[in-house]
Amino acid sequence: MTTVMPQSELVRRAAQYIDEMLKEGKSLSVLLDEAGMRFNLSPKDAEMLRDLFKSDNNGE
Template sequence: MTTVMPQGEAIRKAVKWVSECLQEEPDKPVAKLVNEAVTRFDLSPKEAEFLLKFYSQKGCD
């Protein structure tokens, strides 16, 4: 299955950062990581929604 990467450097960095955090701490809530990523990478509400959907589709909720 192919994964569609979002456009924009900030969202790509956020996906990478959240993925790395989940590897280190798999039990950490995705919503908490997404909220932190929004602040850290200055993401828009639409980008935050993308992250939540992206990780819920991967079964990381």
Template structure:
């Protein structure tokens, strides 16, 4: 039988997973996209992750210009 996990728990796990990926030097944009799929997040949930990491994404954008 499948276990139902509360959405807030999935968000917490996604943030932890992204943080571990960042420590390993992985690309933030790719991590956010993969977290959306891995943790079955809606597009709005993925946007919330992008807002959470907004400053980091802006720094990445500045270094690629």
């Protein structure tokens, strides 16, 4: 049986996944695509994560 999870929890888990994989040297663009599919993110959620991680990488 599957468990329904709030979208905010999926976004949090996706962000954690991306953060861990970036430490292993993987490309941000590839990770964003993988996380979008893996965590069933909406385009708006994926864009928010992209902005979050790009701003973190720029030191803003």
